Amino acid sequence: MIKWTRYLGFTTLVLAVCLAIFIPATTWMHRQVKNAQGIHDSRMAPIILVPGSSATQNRFNSLVTTLNQRTQGHSKLLVTVKTDGTLTTQGHIAPRDFEPYIVIAFENNQDGYNNIKKQAKWFSLAFNELSAKYHFNHFNAIGHSNGGLILTLFLTKYAKQSAVTMNKLMTIGTPYNLEESNSHNRTQMLTDLIKARNQLPKSLTVYSLAGTQTYDDDGIVPLASVECGKYIFQHQVKHYTQITVSGDQANHSDLPQNQEIEGYIQQYMLTQPNQAGVHADISK
Amino acid sequence: MQKWLQQTFHPLMPVVLIGTAAQAMLFSVFSTTGFFAEIFNLSKWLPGFRLLHDGFGLLTTYTIGLLGLLTAIFAARAITHREAQHAAIIAGIAYLILNTSRMTNFGPNIGVSGLLFGLLFGSLVGWWFNHLPKAFATVSTLLLTIVTRLSWDHATATHVLAFNAPRGSWLLPLNSLFGWLGLPTPIDVMMPMLTGTKATANLNAALAHHPLPNPMTIGTIYRPYAMFGGVGMTLGLLIAILLVDQRVNKRRLAWWSLPMSLVNLNLPLLLGYPILLQPLMLIPFVCAPLASCAIAWSALALHFMSAAVYQVPATTPGVMIAWLSTDGNWPALLVTILCLVVSVLIYLPFVKKVSGGERLD
Numbered sequence: 001m002i003k004w005t006r007y008l009g010f011t012t013l014v015l016a017v018c019l020a021i022f023i024p025a026t027t028w029m030h031r032q033v034k035n036a037q038g039i040h041d042s043r044m045a046p047i048i049l050v051p052g053s054s055a056t057q058n059r060f061n062s063l064v065t066t067l068n069q070r071t072q073g074h075s076k077l078l079v080t081v082k083t084d085g086t087l088t089t090q091g092h093i094a095p096r097d098f099e100p101y102i103v104i105a106f107e108n109n110q111d112g113y114n115n116i117k118k119q120a121k122w123f124s125l126a127f128n129e130l131s132a133k134y135h136f137n138h139f140n141a142i143g144h145s146n147g148g149l150i151l152t153l154f155l156t157k158y159a160k161q162s163a164v165t166m167n168k169l170m171t172i173g174t175p176y177n178l179e180e181s182n183s184h185n186r187t188q189m190l191t192d193l194i195k196a197r198n199q200l201p202k203s204l205t206v207y208s209l210a211g212t213q214t215y216d217d218d219g220i221v222p223l224a225s226v227e228c229g230k231y232i233f234q235h236q237v238k239h240y241t242q243i244t245v246s247g248d249q250a251n252h253s254d255l256p257q258n259q260e261i262e263g264y265i266q267q268y269m270l271t272q273p274n275q276a277g278v279h280a281d282i283s284k
Numbered sequence: 285m286q287k288w289l290q291q292t293f294h295p296l297m298p299v300v301l302i303g304t305a306a307q308a309m310l311f312s313v314f315s316t317t318g319f320f321a322e323i324f325n326l327s328k329w330l331p332g333f334r335l336l337h338d339g340f341g342l343l344t345t346y347t348i349g350l351l352g353l354l355t356a357i358f359a360a361r362a363i364t365h366r367e368a369q370h371a372a373i374i375a376g377i378a379y380l381i382l383n384t385s386r387m388t389n390f391g392p393n394i395g396v397s398g399l400l401f402g403l404l405f406g407s408l409v410g411w412w413f414n415h416l417p418k419a420f421a422t423v424s425t426l427l428l429t430i431v432t433r434l435s436w437d438h439a440t441a442t443h444v445l446a447f448n449a450p451r452g453s454w455l456l457p458l459n460s461l462f463g464w465l466g467l468p469t470p471i472d473v474m475m476p477m478l479t480g481t482k483a484t485a486n487l488n489a490a491l492a493h494h495p496l497p498n499p500m501t502i503g504t505i506y507r508p509y510a511m512f513g514g515v516g517m518t519l520g521l522l523i524a525i526l527l528v529d530q531r532v533n534k535r536r537l538a539w540w541s542l543p544m545s546l547v548n549l550n551l552p553l554l555l556g557y558p559i560l561l562q563p564l565m566l567i568p569f570v571c572a573p574l575a576s577c578a579i580a581w582s583a584l585a586l587h588f589m590s591a592a593v594y595q596v597p598a599t600t601p602g603v604m605i606a607w608l609s610t611d612g613n614w615p616a617l618l619v620t621i622l623c624l625v626v627s628v629l630i631y632l633p634f635v636k637k638v639s640g641g642e643r644l645d
Contacts, residue, residue, distance in 0.1 A: 021320075021323075021601070021604075022604070024323045024324060025319075025323045025600075025604060025608060026607070026608070026612055028322060028323040029594065029596070029608045029611055029612065030611065030612065032594065032595075033594055033611045036487070036491060036594070037491055040488065040491035040492070041491075137492060163492040163493055163494050165493070
């Protein structure tokens with residue numbers, strides 16, 4: 001009996017010592033790896049903006065102008081992807097600007113699921129070219145309307161092939177269930193996205209912003225369709241936040257110029273709001 | 285042969301134990317790159333960290349830092365029939381004369397790396413004293429060493445001797461063989477881990493979420509899975525001793541070497557059990573690491589676990605290296621446990637054989 005309790009005491013002691021080493025060692029290692037990741041990550045982390053259907057590369061000009069009145073030193077590069085996959089660009093990224101805005105629009109900017117799939121493919125082409133040219137390996141992205149769908153599709157389909165990580169995604173008035181206002185009627189696209197959701201990066205933070213003019217929609221996109229984003233992101237990415245904006249300029253087309261939304265972008269998406277010494281001339 | 289080794293190393297065991305313990309403290313606790321220093325950030329808050337570092341450093345230097353010299357002295361003492369004291373002193377002086385040369389970097393050395401040279405040299409001097417008159421043996425030994433030392437200096441001046449770190453999978457059995465001979469091992473346990481060019485390429489790929497360019501290297505297989513307790517998977521030996529060896533002195537040795545084995549220092553076991561130059565023990569000493577390598581290689585080839593890429597301190601307990609350097613990969617931990625179990629099983633029959641019939645209480 002005495003021997004038995006001695007063994008038990010001894011085993012407990014050994015286990016306690018093991019845990020006392022094991023746990024701090026593991027947390028220390030996680031910290032080390034995180035630091036190494038931080039050092040490895042490029043300093044350049046652009047904010048990539050994708051407009052919705054029927055919109056051109058100039059869709060976010062007003063947004064960027066406003067943001068640049070509030071912050072300092074973010075230049076703007078406008079990119080349009082042609083149907084053959086080639087790029088035309090306007091503007092440039094200023095030296096020492098580690099957080100420029102890159103707008104990626106499409107020559108074929110039509111609506112429809114088939115077209116959105118094509119646009120996601122074009123986006124990945126442009127993205128790979130830009131990430132190689134400007135040497136970035138992580139970025140944040142903002143998509144307005146269908147732009148959010150293109151980014152989500154890109155994440156599920158193409159992002160794994162590239163070595164670039166999306167840290168944060170903000171979708172503004174993005175119809176995850178297209179025009180369908182009943183979330184029980186899932187469109188083919190939503191079904192596909194839900195099926196492919198396990199491809200989404202686990203470290204991603206997602207903000208889904210919805211506008212409302214009435215209690216149900218922003219004039220074009222039903223609130224229920226935006227809210228369907230939860231079926232894709234919730235329990236899949238690190239954080240998924242849904243924000244509903246109402247009031248002045250809350251209809252679908254005005255959302256990128258909505259004062260509240262501009263505030264959210266400034267607050268959530270800009271990691272280095274004021275970059276001293278960068279001469280970003282975005283008047284062009 | 286057995287008696288000679290035993291008589292040489294038995295009186296040295298206290299020095300070896302104290303020295304290795306000091307070395308373990310120095311490397312794992314009181315060095316900024318030590319395992320415990322890193323995980324508990326000891327250098328920042330522990331009072332007297334520098335002082336203790338210096339203290340344990342000195343203690344290490346004056347014990348196992350002199351082990352080559354002490355081995356030469358005690359080997360001469362063990363061999364010589366008459367005038368053993370005198371032969372031992374002459375062997376010590378002669379060994380020191382040899383060590384004034386620049387050759388000490390890769391020749392005889394007064395530290396641990398001079399273990400085999402010390403043993404051979406001391407024995408030679410002892411043999412010399414057994415066959416020649418005392419006065420002649422003394423003078424000739426000293427003269428010969430002085431001449432050798434001078435000619436060596438000439439040799440090093442004319443031939444640039446450069447040892448490149450050898451590579452290739454034949455290194456794996458060779459590492460054990462070198463350890464068994466008492467020579468410095470090509471893959472040293474206290475070498476910084478995962479810092480080479482291949483490991484750096486792996487690390488960069490891992491951080492970029494790319495597939496690894498060099499998944500099968502010494503850094504991803506041998507270091508994390510085949511060096512528990514030091515060269516030769518001696519943690520497996522230690523557990524095997526505690527399981528089946530009934531000899532009280534060997535069990536005590538095993539318990540005392542346990543803390544040092546946890547930070548991969550196995551000199552007490554090597555000299556005390558002993559393994560050094562024991563033909564029978566060479567078999568598990570070579571086979572246990574090879575078996576572990578085979579297991580780890582298979583697990584990597586089958587993509588059962590992720591490869592070790594992240595740098596960890598050399599004094600990280602052997603069984604935690606894989607877990608930490610994969611940043612917490614559970615399959616890697618399972619493979620670690622499997623490797624340990626297999627190495628215990630490999631050592632078991634040999635420990636049984638060595639300890640069999642000898643039940644001295």
